[in-house]
Amino acid sequence: MDLKEIQNLIKFVANSGVAEVKLEMDDVKITIRTTLENAAPEVTYVQQAPIQQALPAQNQTAIPATITPVATAVVDENSKYVTIKSPMIGTFYRKPAPDKPVFAEVGSTIQKGDVLCVIEAMKLFNEIEAEITGKIVKILVDDMSPVEFDQPLFLVDPS
Incomplete structure (x- = not known):
């Protein structure tokens, strides 16, 4: 190699x-x-x-x-953010349908219970809801990408 x-x-x-x-x-x-x-x-x-x-x-x-x-080692400056992780294996979608707008963008203010994305697993579309109230700092997964269980999806600033 x-x-x-x-x-x-x-x-x-x-x-x-x-x-x-x-x-x-x-x-x-x-x-x-x-x-x-x-x-x-x-x-x-x-x-x-x-x-x-x-x-x-x-x-x-x-x-x-x-x-x-x-x-070299990278210093993690994102420790002040809350990570929302995937609760399952599947395919990550940012929109409810191809012709619909995305659920959340970077900079969006979210409330606890707001739908952030959909994960399709075995032909079932599961809505992933926000666990906290805050502002989305970063979306860590590309639309229509496969995700693993416990994989980070979003970084949220709770302040």
């Missing part, structure tokens, strides 16, 4: 909404952890496993394992 493939993997994981991914292949182990807002990887380590080669007896040496940090 070359550096370009690793960088593409980091970008894919950062945009997917997954908190952590571990990949182990024959000679490479990669762990990618992302921040709450899924904007950039928090810490990534690439570890090259030792490679043993059959060399003549007088020159036989092992290549040492290396750990190379690829990205």
Whole structure:
């Protein structure tokens, strides 16, 4: 696996909404952890496993394992916001129907019980309601994207 493939993997994981991914292949182990807002990887380590080669007896040496940090830690400045998470696995929709307006936008003021989105699971459309009153700071998932259980969907400023 070359550096370009690793960088593409980091970008894919950062945009997917997954908190952590571990990949182990024959000679490479990669762990990618992302921040709450899924904007950039928090810490990534690439570890090259030792490679043993059959060399003549007088020159036989092992290549040492290396750990190379690829990205630096990101400080989480979103700790003052409340995260609204997906209660189920399904497909995330911001609108009740394709020809209707979105339920909520960034900057919208929401009340407890307001519908924020719909998650379709097994042909059932489940309305996801606001758990708190506040202002939407960030929408963390793209429209018509698959979501996992407990995946962050919205950041809300309760103040």
